[in-house]
Amino acid sequence: MDIASLRGTYDIFPPQSRIWESVELEARRIFNVYGCSEIRTPIIEDTRLFTRSIGEGTDIVNKEMYTFPDRKGRSITLRPEGTASVVRAYLQHSLYKDQGLCRFFYIGPMFRYERPQAGRNRQFYQLGTEFLGSTHPYYDAESIALLTTFFKTLGITDAVVKLNSVGSRSSKENYSLSLKDYFAPFIKSMCEDCITRFEKNTLRILDCKNPACRETIKGAPSTEHALNQEDAEHFHSVKEYLCAMNVRFEIEPRLVRGLDYYTNTIFEVVHTRLGSQDALGGGGRYNNLVEEMGGPSTGAVGFAVGIDRLVMVLEKILSSQETALSDSLDVYILNPNDSLSADHIVMLHALRSCFVKADMCTEQKSFKAQMRTANKLNARFVLIHGEDEIRQSIIKLKNMTQKTEEIIPYTTFYTAVEKVIERIGKK
């Protein structure tokens, strides 16, 4: 075949898909406990939604979006993240009129045109929450607590929460200015990237990994000094609430995020077993976004988790035994006669109607070969109903683990099925 999955996209199949299922199941469970309801938004949106919310100067908007004209020439974009769509839906349906706080969660694919790498794909999957309608610092803390609780229930105990605050818009602007003042004398000796960052997005200089730049960055003013009174208090409360909930975190003064809409609290959860793309999740507060999108001033906070990366970590934690074990069959119906009998089809159907995980052999194979198949399928029982059994009006049921065989009388179809189900222990 000459057609393969597109670059940066991939297929998920067993046994790996089982991990995905359990992640999603656990997420729904925890989110429900925290009062979040699911929101499903379209995967395609008007391009302007993202350019406005994420920011014109960001990498996502500049070079990573899947953007194309539709048949009427409108600019369409495959969503690169979830928050913008949630905010759009929130506004479009005037949800801010209903109640104080809306708690949503979402799960689904996102798209970014990037060079694939470990933990980075063009179609990737995120699950996340958005709390809309409050500026209270408690919800910043609750978001982080929910995130860490989720990881813990999945068995991830060694993830690290990194926390910082960039402050409100005015604090952010102040900070940006003070950084410019600080870097101005050194900028000519810094790396090329930093020079462009200096003009484009000064905050991002703090993220530079160049050792020479690093030295200059060390002396840069930290975000905390740039926060105004109110922002500092907000940040302080968040930290206090986190401590109260026994959530561990590390203050990371250099932490800045690539999306423009963040204000105040920003956080990231990293895991050491991931490689260079080590963020399992991240998020923060975005108090201006709803208003910027044309709604009322609305406080909001949220996070997103990279499911692809989460699964990578879980695969390393879980033993291969654990993932393979779950695949077993209750009964395998043999086909000792040459042709597929109607009796077997009806039997299979009846068993499945009673939620017995059953399957049957439809091929013309030797008895031995059929037994081998049963074994390969990890069948707990094998049901034998061939010519001999028909003559004697019985069914043979072999217990594969105990290697025992039981004879079940076949007086009527229903009593026989009943007995089989009873023996299998599914009643």
Added chain:
RNA sequence: GUGGGUGUAGCUCAGUUGGUUAGAGCGUCUGGUUGUGGCCCAGAAGGUCGGCGGUUCGAACCCGCUCACUCACCCCA
């Protein structure tokens, strides 16, 4: 977008300084006497050596281009 690494059977990989019919392990299938699995034994199927072009008497091996995978930069989840 920039760099490094890698493409040989379904999977994991060998393959000598270029030289006849390209191998192994696992997996798959079929047998090992009448209709009974795993273990063991025997056998079989399965490959455009990523693709295209070049060098050569001769290329899986050398060269060029291209595609894909992969890791890193960048950025993010």
